[in-house]
Amino acid sequence: MVAVNARRRRRWTPRDELVAKFLSEQWIADFATLMLLLGTRRSRTYKLMEKWRDDFGAVHSDSLRPRGKDRAVTWVWATQGTATRCLGYEASAWVPRSTNLTHKGEVSRVRAALVGLETGVWVPERLLLREAARKTPGLFAAGQASLLSQFSARPHVHDGRYFDGERWWAVEVELTLKTPSARLLISVLAAYRTLQNGHGLLYVYATDRIGNALDSAIKELIRAKKLPRSPGIRLRRLSAVIARRSIELPASSAGPEEAVS
Incomplete structure (x- = not known):
């Protein structure tokens, strides 16, 4: 009792x-x-x-x-x-499901580390998906997402948007290496082209191999003039972001991102 x-x-x-x-x-x-x-x-x-x-x-x-x-x-x-x-x-x-746990869980962890329970400084993917569905409803219709023609036309949706006190960042959490390299190039370019005016692009990556691949892809896109010389993209290692609860990392722990931020 x-x-x-x-x-x-x-x-x-x-x-x-x-x-x-x-x-x-x-x-x-x-x-x-x-x-x-x-x-x-x-x-x-x-x-x-x-x-x-x-x-x-x-x-x-x-x-x-x-x-x-x-x-x-x-x-x-x-x-x-x-x-x-x-x-x-x-x-x-x-x-x-076992297939959607890891990525959604890590995005939640990144948000928890960077902003905690603070409101107004994070826009979640769930709301970004809803916003995209309003703009292009046919491409997000239930049961239609598996069609190749619609998948190729479907707009890119970021994993979230984060305000660091000075600037908004579109967030991408990368846990696996996209292969072949052409697939990674397409993914980075799509993420960049979906940015809102004035927003930066923040990649939070799980391993050095993924970080190096992202760094190479961004440099290749710059050489091909698909991206500007200073694209406003930052790469940050996931473990460092969680440990420091910040995207402002010392150079010794920054990894490859110094070349592209």
């Missing part, structure tokens, strides 16, 4: 609402990202997750193993009702 009464005293706080909005906008986050987002230890984070899930029915949680990983971890995502309330429109039902 004591435990039940204690649970009934739990309140839905403004911070809980910010977390619900974060999860609704980013689709999903793993347990480590929640700890980073909240600045809480494991036990406290678990109690909060339990509150959101069991007391308020605001989130789902499960132990899931992303494709290519050797172990499962705890993931948390907003219910359809929570997403609808937080996003301000009827959100579609979304179910995590």
